[in-house]
Amino acid sequence: MVKKIDPCTLVLFGASGNLSRVKLMPGLFRLDAAGRLPEHMAILSVGRSEVSRDDWLADIKGMLDAKFKNGYDQKVFERFIARNHYFANASDDPDAYKKMSATLGDAKIFPQNFAYFLSVRPTDFAPVVEQLSEVGLLNESQYWRRVLIEKPFGTNLPSAQDLQARLTKHLKESQIYRIDHYLGKSAVQGIMLTRFANAIFEPLWNKEHIDHVQITNNETLGVGERTTFYDATGALRDMMQSHLLQTLALTAMEKPADLKPESIRAEKVKLLQSIRPVDVSNINKQAFRAQYKAGRVCAADGHGENVQGYLEELKRDGVDSSITETYAAVKLFIDNPRWQGVPFYVRTAKRMHEGNTAISIRFKKSPMQLVEGQHQNWLTINIQPRECIKLEIESKIPGLDIATRTLSIDAPQRQKEDETIDSYETLMLNLMEGDPSQYLHISEVEAQWRLVDPIVKAWAADKTPLHQYTAGNRDPEESSVIFETKDQFWRYSIELGGDKH
Ligand code: BG6
Numbered sequence: 001m002v003k004k005i006d007p008c009t010l011v012l013f014g015a016s017g018n019l020s021r022v023k024l025m026p027g028l029f030r031l032d033a034a035g036r037l038p039e040h041m042a043i044l045s046v047g048r049s050e051v052s053r054d055d056w057l058a059d060i061k062g063m064l065d066a067k068f069k070n071g072y073d074q075k076v077f078e079r080f081i082a083r084n085h086y087f088a089n090a091s092d093d094p095d096a097y098k099k100m101s102a103t104l105g106d107a108k109i110f111p112q113n114f115a116y117f118l119s120v121r122p123t124d125f126a127p128v129v130e131q132l133s134e135v136g137l138l139n140e141s142q143y144w145r146r147v148l149i150e151k152p153f154g155t156n157l158p159s160a161q162d163l164q165a166r167l168t169k170h171l172k173e174s175q176i177y178r179i180d181h182y183l184g185k186s187a188v189q190g191i192m193l194t195r196f197a198n199a200i201f202e203p204l205w206n207k208e209h210i211d212h213v214q215i216t217n218n219e220t221l222g223v224g225e226r227t228t229f230y231d232a233t234g235a236l237r238d239m240m241q242s243h244l245l246q247t248l249a250l251t252a253m254e255k256p257a258d259l260k261p262e263s264i265r266a267e268k269v270k271l272l273q274s275i276r277p278v279d280v281s282n283i284n285k286q287a288f289r290a291q292y293k294a295g296r297v298c299a300a301d302g303h304g305e306n307v308q309g310y311l312e313e314l315k316r317d318g319v320d321s322s323i324t325e326t327y328a329a330v331k332l333f334i335d336n337p338r339w340q341g342v343p344f345y346v347r348t349a350k351r352m353h354e355g356n357t358a359i360s361i362r363f364k365k366s367p368m369q370l371v372e373g374q375h376q377n378w379l380t381i382n383i384q385p386r387e388c389i390k391l392e393i394e395s396k397i398p399g400l401d402i403a404t405r406t407l408s409i410d411a412p413q414r415q416k417e418d419e420t421i422d423s424y425e426t427l428m429l430n431l432m433e434g435d436p437s438q439y440l441h442i443s444e445v446e447a448q449w450r451l452v453d454p455i456v457k458a459w460a461a462d463k464t465p466l467h468q469y470t471a472g473n474r475d476p477e478e479s480s481v482i483f484e485t486k487d488q489f490w491r492y493s494i495e496l497g498g499d500k501h
Contacts (some may be wrong), residue, residue, distance in 0.1 A: 003433045004448050005145070007040030007111035009104065010432070012120035012442075013128060015086075016059075019150075019424075024119065026067035027425040032083070033076045034419075038428055040111045044104065046089045052453045056057065056086035085109065102137040112143040115431050119150050124450030126166040133170035140175070143163055148177040148431050151242060153440070155233075156456070157449035164442050178440040182243040184423025184430075187387040190252040190413060191359070192264075194381060194389060202255075202364070205338070211376060212343045212484070214360040214491055215248050218352040220297045221470070222307060223326065227317045234456070235289075235328040239348040241452045242440070245272065247383070248344055251359050252334055261437035265444065272447035274336045280458040287455050288467075289325035289480040292351040295471030307351065309472050323459070323466055326350045329475070330455065331482045351471035354491075357383040360491040366394075375406050378491070387413040 011029070031037050045056060060081065064072060087103055089096050104110050114137065118125055129147060132138050138145045144381040149167075154160025167176060179416060182188050204210070217239055230238065246268070253271040256263040278286045293309035308316075310326050317483050329347035333339070363377040378392045389411045394404040414420075430438055469476040475490045483489070 002036070005036075005038045005041075005429075005432045005433070006113050008113035008115055009042045009044055009110040011046060011104070011114055011116045012119065012429070013046045013089075013117065016047040016049070016361075017119055019119050021420055022047070022067070023424045024428070025063045026119065027422050027428060029064055029068075029072070029076070029080050029119060030421075031425055031429060032075060032080045036207050038084075038432075041432075042083050042085060042110050043487045044085045044101070044110065045088055046087050047208075048089060048091060049090045049416050050090070051086055053084075053086050054211050056313060056409065057081050057084060060084055072449045079446060084283045086270045097131040097135045097137070101137055104137065113145070113147045114143070115148065117148045117428070117431070119190075122150075122152055122155075124325060125149055126163055126186075128405075129167055129170050138170055138175070140172075143432065144175075146177055147171060147181055147432070148427075148439075149289070150179055151181075152233075152237070152290055153178050153445050153447065155237065156453050157446060160442075160449050164445075173442065174436070175244055176442075177436055178442070178445060179427060180242045180246055180440055181423045181427065182246055183438040183440075184425075184427040185383060186421060186423075186426075187381070187479050188250065188381040189426075190387075191247070191381060195251075196255050206342055207338065207342050209363055210342055211347065211362045212488060213251065213362075213365045214246075214358075215244050215251065215344065216491070217244060217348040217357045218355060218492075219348075219350050220352060220355045220472075222292065222297075222298075222351050223310065227314055227406070229323045230326075231314060231319060231322055231411050231429045232325040232340075235348050235350070236452055236456060236459075237327055239410065240328060241448050242445075244346050244348060245275075245451065246440075246444075247359065248275075248332070248346060251381075252339060254338070260439070261435060264437050265441045269441060269447060271336075271442045272444055272451070274334050275447075275451055276333045277334050277451065278330065278332070280453055280454050283462075284456065284481065285331075286478075286482060287328070287330045287459075287490045288482055289459060290327040290349075290467040290476050290479070291322075291324070292349075293468040295351070295473065296471040297351055298353070305471075309471065310351075310467070318471070323463065325459065325466065327469060327476070327479070329479050329482055331484070332451075343488075345482065345488075347475070347479075349469075349475070350370055353472055353474050355385065358491070358493075359383070362491075371402055371404050373409045380491070389413060407499075431435065 001390055009265055012024060020145060028043060050321045074180050087100055088427050089100060113206060115134065122182055144298055197207065249268040253267040256267045291310045294307065294312065296306050298306040311322060325393060327349040329345060332344045334344065359381040362378045365376055374394055380390045382388045391409045392406050395407045395410065397403045397405050427438060
């Protein structure tokens with residue numbers, strides 16, 4: 001169902017940055033091409049440097065050319081370009097925000113509902129909001145005013161609460177859109193529908209039938225140029241604190257009363273709040289961390305590539321030692337009637353043998369072991385790169401003997417003719433529609449930090465050198481220390497069939 005969007009202006013802070021060049025501008029263009037932007041919609045890009053409108057428009061053309069190598073519709077291009085404007089927000093100009101307000105005040109060019117996308121340094125979130133407020137640009141007396149905050153929302157619970165306090169001096173909760181781009185991924189959005197639109201899953205989705213759940217994000221990429229950011233952050237905060245805990249919440253939450261944003265978010269909050277805090281006195285049985293060392297990974301073109309270890313990459317930037325994890329695996333339990341006693345293993349790692357994000361669910365042993373070697377059923381919801389649902393069942397091997405083997409029912413969720421939509425496209429559309437259901441409520445952010453903070457703290461206090469794993473390999477053997485039972489093991493890509501079967 002196409003929702004109506006009010007005439008509006010998207011004000012893009014950090015417009016010349018990488019995210020905007022690679023994802024946001026091309027994403028807005030595609031929304032325009034799909035007829036999803038309202039006729040009266042303008043984009044005001046805000047950057048530090050003085051750039052003329054003509055030069056900015058030429059820059060945008062370059063971004064689109066780089067993204068859409070096969071070309072694009074000229075008519076759409078002209079319509080899109082006409083929507084675009086540039087504002088230089090010089091950091092040394094005390095009147096910069098007054099000038100921005102005067103520019104945006106021209107209602108003929110800029111529809112007066114404003115959506116601000118803050119693709120800026122996290123330390124700038126609150127100052128930008130404060131200055132917008134000072135010049136009246138957040139005032140909702142006549143028009144809506146919304147602010148999208150990029151991640152991370154704080155670096156721990158106190159800093160997230162501090163940011164929240166600063167924002168809410170100027171904004172109501174309904175005006176704040178905290179982004180987690182995983183919630184814009186179509187396969188992540190599909191988790192809830194897969195669960196609740198199919199009568200066959202719900203009766204099995206509980207502790208009676210499920211042995212354990214694995215939520216995995218493996219990447220072949222290393223930390224790249226982001227060493228400073230990454231070394232201060234680590235895998236736990238970078239990936240698990242929001243992306244993977246959100247994925248877990250969608251996998252495990254109760255059915256919302258309806259699809260209203262408040263209903264969905266309320267169920268996610270309840271779930272996140274019922275995850276048992278990790279027992280830090282026994283941290284080595286609950287969480288495992290490691291760092292990649294030099295090795296060989298499979299590059300995007302399919303060829304092998306020798307890569308440096310994490311510590312070598314840091315050395316290049318003048319840092320001599322680090323106990324920041326690039327691999328993190330954590331065991332969580334959910335204290336509610338549905339999930340009591342079922343381990344949820346959440347793991348994320350850079351420089352693995354493959355890049356794959358998945359939810360893998362292992363069912364309990366069937367009550368009768370009719371033949372030897374009977375495997376347990378697995379259901380995998382694969383998020384990326386391939387979006388599919390795979391169910392593994394035991395089936396008789398045709399022939400004279402009674403023996404079973406595992407068959408896999410593999411349903412691709414994406415069909416050839418389906419649209420490929422970047423998560424930022426969906427989320428920008430939701431922002432303009434005023435639909436916060438795929439954005440984080442502050443209670444979710446707080447619950448996530450409450451879970452992650454104690455582990456970060458315990459790991460920071462433990463100065464023993466980290467376990468090293470070779471880049472391009474699978475999980476370090478030692479990580480299996482967190483499994484509850486000896487017969488549990490890490491699942492890998494559905495395509496490679498890389499499990500122990
Ligand atoms: C980002 C992290 O939020 O998500 C990156 O900062 C990570 O380190 C990325 O690589 C993963 O996103 P995606 O969409 O590629 O799975």
